[in-house]
Amino acid sequence: MRLRSDSFQAGHRIPAEFAFGRRGDAGEPCVLSSNRNPHLAWDGVPAGTRSFALWCVDPDVPSSADAVNQPGRTVPADLPRVRFTHWLIANLPGELREIAAASCSEGITPRGKRNPPGPPGSVQGRNDYTAWFAGDPEMEGQYLGYDGPCPPFNDALPHRYFFRLFALDVERLDLEPGFDAATLLRAMHGHVLAETALYGVYSLNPSLEPAGDRG
Numbered sequence: 677m678r679l680r681s682d683s684f685q686a687g688h689r690i691p692a693e694f695a696f697g698r699r700g701d702a703g704e705p706c707v708l709s710s711n712r713n714p715h716l717a718w719d720g721v722p723a724g725t726r727s728f729a730l731w732c733v734d735p736d737v738p739s740s741a742d743a744v745n746q747p748g749r750t751v752p753a754d755l756p757r758v759r760f761t762h763w764l765i766a767n768l769p770g771e772l773r774e775i776a777a778a779s780c781s782e783g784i785t786p787r788g789k790r791n792p793p794g795p796p797g798s799v800q801g802r803n804d805y806t807a808w809f810a811g812d813p814e815m816e817g818q819y820l821g822y823d824g825p826c827p828p829f830n831d832a833l834p835h836r837y838f839f840r841l842f843a844l845d846v847e848r849l850d851l852e853p854g855f856d857a858a859t860l861l862r863a864m865h866g867h868v869l870a871e872t873a874l875y876g877v878y879s880l881n882p883s884l885e886p887a888g889d890r891g
Contacts, residue, residue: 677721679841679874683714683777690714690825690837690876694777696784696805697826699880705829706745706880711784713763713822714876715777718841722869725843726770729864731857732763734825736835744828753832760808761857762837763822764801765794767848781822786814791853792821801855820854829880836875843870 684690692698698709716730737760743749765780772795780794788809792800800821809815827835842864849863 677718677841677843677870677872679716679718679839679872681715681717681839681874681876684876686874686876688876690878695825695878696823697880699829699882705747706826708784709824709826711781711822711824712778713775713781713824714839715775716839716841716874717774718872719773720872721773722843724845725869726847727766727844727849728768728770728772729766729842729844729849729860730763730768730775731761731840731842731860732822732837733840733857734760734762734827734835734837736827736833738828738831743830745830747830749830751828751831751833755833757833759857760804761801762803762824763839764803764855764857764860765798765821766801766851766855766860766863767798768795769797770847781824784823787817788819788823789821790818794821797848799849799851799853799855801851801853801857801860818854825878827878827880831879831881832884834877834879834881834884836877838873838875840871840873842868845869 693710700707805819
């Protein structure tokens with residue numbers, strides 16, 4: 677099974693239109709971006725596939741927030757990293773082979789999307805902006821569906837964003853809207869026929885621009 681995108685090349689920089697945050701036109705370190713979901717398409721699907729699940733995850737998030745987005749400080753590249761989920765979607769129809777750009781997310785919804793659009797029959801989980809914005813009076817809420825990259829502007833490490841696609845032998849998983857990654861993995865256990873992944877990179881650190889477009 678192979679996953680590709682018309683929105684970015686594998687291993688290269690994800691364009692800012694598919695991010696939650698971008699560098700500002702007037703030099704601001706971070707402003708809100710278009711937050712469109714990227715195009716995804718796949719082929720080579722194994723026989724017996726009845727549905728798909730998709731997980732977009734950044735494994736490069738700083739394990740400590742002490743220096744995150746602090747002017748005059750840098751998040752060191754060797755700091756231990758943790759995962760941050762950007763998108764969970766399951767029960768994608770078995771005949772589906774493509775998700776169009778901006779079909780599931782376009783723009784930022786303060787306090788999170790509660791009923792994000794998606795392919796017929798699909799169900800979407802919550803992403804980790806739910807925890808990130810907890811306690812923020814303007815942004816706190818349940819963030820369902822896709823919300824794109826917004827790494828710390830002072831991070832010395834470019835972040836990778838993995839779109840992991842799973843082909844499943846069941847038509848539906850018993851999932852309610854707002855499920856998390858651990859719940860998805862448990863529900864898929866024993867039903868995965870194949871998995872493929874595509875990743876792009878993104879950074880808000882201007883010194884990492886060359887690395888952000890590496891192959």
